[in-house]
Amino acid sequence: MAAGASSTPATGAPAKKVLVVGAGPVGALVGLYFSYDGWDVEIYERRGDLRDAAERAAGIGKSINLALSERGITGLRNIGDGGALLDKVLEQTIPMPARMIHSGKVGEEGDAQPYDGVFGRYIRSADRAELSCQMLDALDERENVKLCFGERLVRMKLDTEDGPEAIFIKKGSGEEHKVKADLIVGADGAFSTVRYQMQRYVKQYYEQTYIPTLWCEFTIPPTASGDFAIPPNYLHIWPKQTYMFIAIPSMDKSFTCTLFMPELMFATLTTPSDVITFFRENFADVVELLGEESLVEQYFMNQHLPLVSIRTTPYHYKDRCVIVGDSAHAMVPFYGQGMNAGFESVRILHEHLAANPGDIRAALQQYSEFRVRDAWAIVELAMQNYDEMRSGVTKRGYRLRKWVQESLMRWAPWLGVETLYSMVSFGNGRYSEVLRKAKMQGIVEERVMIGIVAWVVGLLGWRVGVARAAVTGAKTFWRTLRW
Missing domain, CATH: 3.30.70 (Alpha-Beta Plaits)
Known part of the structure; x- marks a missing residue:
């Protein structure tokens, strides 16, 4: 361990050390989880400190605004600080209960489409730079956390006898130095150096689109x-x-x-x-x-x-290295789930470590096997939602399907029907299960539609041939409205 390393209060043994690469929101959350678990934490970021006015003016925090939803909120809630950081973050967000659809014509009012017409739930707009600064401030308050900026990762050695090590180059001086740890966590984005270096050690499937x-x-x-x-x-x-x-x-x-x-x-x-x-x-x-x-x-x-999507597996190497967030599952921004999925991955990683005390290798193995199906699912869903945002929201069929689903949610909750958006944004269910449920409830909705058509046919007393044609038409129509 590094000189001056802390010790675990319960045992007096030296605390384990985690090296986090990347100080964005996901990397900062990794640091907070490990810090509250008693690890010594060192976080290395190739860019400057975003809290510095000069760095911020240079645009290093520039990005699409973030949409904070339930998965991200849950990730922040479970750090171990009693919800203190979450309260600060929520104070700096703006509730968005609906989309506003515009035609583009001057003087024409937009059309509001609630995200959740049954329970009134909403997502929140969060400024990425402000969120990052809040999380960095929270890390600075922790005695067992060290933040290092202007440090670019160039190599990793994962099979050294006394634990994994990373080699960084200091911005400006060009000085190269080595950092050792018990575990390296890559949270360095879609073009992750940690992932690239890890591929030298593990047969990793990798797909970039x-x-x-x-x-x-x-x-x-x-x-x-x-x-x-x-x-x-x-x-x-x-x-x-x-x-x-x-x-x-x-x-x-x-x-x-x-x-x-x-x-x-x-x-x-x-x-x-x-x-x-x-x-x-x-x-x-x-x-x-x-x-x-x-x-x-x-x-x-x-x-x-x-815009890039990335799917890869596995997410770890032995008990030495693991990747989270965009490093593991980058996605297009159309579901607003990039940060939320990243925060959720950090929480799930923490849960697997807690379930396997003293066995990091088993924890990383289980985390990787558990998470990959869900990460691949949300990458797919994010791509699909582009069609909904740029086109579907303007169509009557989209509104009809949403109305039917929300009506079933309100008046027939025992059916368990939910809109796909509510399952993704307002719950913590596994993304892979959300996909499965969406397909199953599509069958239920189709049968409801067919039942309505059959009832109308019977009421009007149409002939058998006409009735069959009507039912077939209803099936075809409803299937065209599926996500």
């Missing part, structure tokens, strides 16, 4: 009077079938906005005139909110970035 869509970030500022420019308690969507614009409220009364669009369409907008014309034709009300000058400036100043 890009979709032909890029994203560009915009900001709608507060009004001159300091108010929100549009209603704040909504995730605003301008769906256009093959592309969309979204806006999520921030605590400073601005909106963080994102244009998701096929790469080929981005390639056609090469001049200020092109951009203004495109937005005038599709998002005229957004032009009024941003102004043409700001619109053009942000379009060309901000990067047009790709």
Whole structure:
């Protein structure tokens, strides 16, 4: 152990040491869980400290706003601090009980679509940079935590006799140094160096998928009077079938906005005139909110970035190394589950470690086997939800299906029917079970629809041939509405 290492109060033995690579929200949560479990924690981050004004101004925390939902909240609730951090985090979030669907026409009001029309549950908008700072502050309060910024991981040695070690290069000086630990946890994002290094030791399946869509970030500022420019308690969507614009409220009364669009369409907008014309034709009300000058400036100043999904297995190597969050299961942002799934993975890893005291190898093995099915499921669901956001929300069939499901939730709860969105965002059930249940309840819903059609046919006294055609038509129609 490193000099000055703490000891476990119950036994007086030296505490185990965990090395966490990545100090984003997921890496910070890893550090907090291990800290409250009595481990010595060292967290290494290649970027600077986000709490530093200069680093923040450089844009190192720039990202799509986060949607905090039940899985992420549960992860924060179970750290071991009595909910203190969770309370602070929730104070800096904005409830969003509904989507607001916009046509893009100036002066036309949006159409509010509640996420949960039965129980009124909601997701929360959270600023990624602010959340990261809150979590880093919580880590700083822990005596057994050491934070190291400007440290880039370059190599790992996982089979050394006295435990795994990682080699870092210090930003600026270029100094190379070695860090030893009992366990290395990779929380360093979709392009994880920990995962890459771990692949030298384990036969790991790895799948990386890009979709032909890029994203560009915009900001709608507060009004001159300091108010929100549009209603704040909504995730605003301008769906256009093959592309969309979204806006999520921030605590400073601005909106963080994102244009998701096929790469080929981005390639056609090469001049200020092109951009203004495109937005005038599709998002005229957004032009009024941003102004043409700001619109053009942000379009060309901000990067047009790709979206990647990653599926891999296993997530660990022996008792030496494990990956969590985007390092293990990066996903496109359309279900708002990236951070939530990452927080859930940290909680589940902690539960397996607690269930196997003194046997890290068994804990990591069980965690990896348990989690991979669920991680792959949410990666798939996130991809599917892009179709719903950019297209499905505008269709009557989508609304009919949601109305039927919520009616069954309200009036026939014994059937156990739930909307897919509520199962994903407002519960903690396994993602793989959510997929299974969604398929099963699709069968129930189809039978309900057929029963209604059969009852109408019987009431009207239609002939057998007409009745069969009506029932067949009902089956076909309902199947087209499935997620």
